[in-house]
Amino acid sequence: MKILVLNSGSSSLKYEVFDLENLNVLARGIVEKIGEEGSFLRYRVNLAQRVIEETKNLVIPDHDIALKNVLNVLLDGKHGVIRDKSEVVAIGHRVVHGGETFHSTAIIDGKVIDTIRENINLAPLHNPPNLKGIEVARRIFTEALQVAVFDTAFHHSIPRKAFIYAIPLEMYQKHKIRRYGFHGTSHAYVAEKTSEYMGKPLEDLSLITVHLGNGASMAAVKNGKCVDTSMGMTPLEGLVMGTRSGDIDPALPFYMAGQLGMSYDAIENLLNRECGLRGLCGTNDMRAVVKMSKGGNEKAKLALDIYCYRIKKYIGAYTAILGGVDAIVFTAGIGENSPDVRSLSCSDLGYLGIEIDEEKNISSSGEIREISTAASRVKILVVPTNEELKIAIETKKAYARISGNR
Numbered sequence: 001m002k003i004l005v006l007n008s009g010s011s012s013l014k015y016e017v018f019d020l021e022n023l024n025v026l027a028r029g030i031v032e033k034i035g036e037e038g039s040f041l042r043y044r045v046n047l048a049q050r051v052i053e054e055t056k057n058l059v060i061p062d063h064d065i066a067l068k069n070v071l072n073v074l075l076d077g078k079h080g081v082i083r084d085k086s087e088v089v090a091i092g093h094r095v096v097h098g099g100e101t102f103h104s105t106a107i108i109d110g111k112v113i114d115t116i117r118e119n120i121n122l123a124p125l126h127n128p129p130n131l132k133g134i135e136v137a138r139r140i141f142t143e144a145l146q147v148a149v150f151d152t153a154f155h156h157s158i159p160r161k162a163f164i165y166a167i168p169l170e171m172y173q174k175h176k177i178r179r180y181g182f183h184g185t186s187h188a189y190v191a192e193k194t195s196e197y198m199g200k201p202l203e204d205l206s207l208i209t210v211h212l213g214n215g216a217s218m219a220a221v222k223n224g225k226c227v228d229t230s231m232g233m234t235p236l237e238g239l240v241m242g243t244r245s246g247d248i249d250p251a252l253p254f255y256m257a258g259q260l261g262m263s264y265d266a267i268e269n270l271l272n273r274e275c276g277l278r279g280l281c282g283t284n285d286m287r288a289v290v291k292m293s294k295g296g297n298e299k300a301k302l303a304l305d306i307y308c309y310r311i312k313k314y315i316g317a318y319t320a321i322l323g324g325v326d327a328i329v330f331t332a333g334i335g336e337n338s339p340d341v342r343s344l345s346c347s348d349l350g351y352l353g354i355e356i357d358e359e360k361n362i363s364s365s366g367e368i369r370e371i372s373t374a375a376s377r378v379k380i381l382v383v384p385t386n387e388e389l390k391i392a393i394e395t396k397k398a399y400a401r402i403s404g405n406r
């Protein structure tokens, strides 16, 4: 029996197949450029003796055809991982926005779909393609249990004082304008892994989790519950990101409109796609930023400084609200792979008991590792994230809960 995890974007469909028993990954892949010129399916299959990686150029006009092609590859007589689609007993869907309704993983039925649809205004770019993924999966895998795992769910425990903005309260009560937070699946996963690594129950730990991918966010986790996070109503708030500004003076858009004559769309596009590292130094790839900075490029150096300064500022803020920290946990593309970012973000924090060991920091591995000095009161850890595995774990739990009743 297998679990399929789907992450459906506007023009892409990412998938991963897990063995239900041991959650080993059997296959993964991505369909890209759905509905565009040059669509393709790239996949990797882990067979007993070898790994097969292939790319197929295909005409893929929509998500329906995309998932049918994924199924064909999974069923492929030569190196498929299933013999019949009924082997896929459960499908876990990544859904970006669960609004205020979904506090945990949901087994999908018509009502859940309606509620995800109602939350589209909160995530107009993400929820529609996520829904599309659910709809096509329900059509193609009619027997499988369909499960939604929400990016926002882990943050439901944030208290009101941290999630309500200081704008008229009706804005929250009537229009649901509040902090929701994102990357919850990743923050939850690395927090659990940290607890295992430290050999202490999550309930006894205070953690700051730092997810630095192309999008970036931090979370303050106390006794296993998220108490604050840096992303807000949308994923634009908080840290400096690849192409997003993160925190700015909320009056800047009025200045841009009033004084610079920019349209609403142009401002939205600028803040989401032309800011962050890209706006500061021309690229959103942290590898290039670090390289350029080391090569003496002043803009890249400034971008790196601003990026890490913001992380440090949130470490200070979250240390204060947590009343002390047991570990700071770096994860995702940049968090796992950039010693420069980790070093700058944690520099000169000795007075908070945070001391990075530069030698350990530069060593690399795909495993959990400790990069703080022996004397550091706060552990600094690098914990590889795995959102697909976390979705598979949640899906397996949901399947186990209901399989007795099926």
Ligand code: AMP
Residues within 6 Å of the ligand: 212, 213, 214, 215, 242, 284, 285, 286, 287, 288, 290, 332, 333, 334, 337, 338
């Ligand atoms: P993610 O969204 O988690 O896939 O992370 C994407 C980001 O990770 C991109 O900005 C990459 O430049 C960054 N990244 C990946 N490898 C490295 C590395 N070795 N050093 C610095 N940044 C990296």
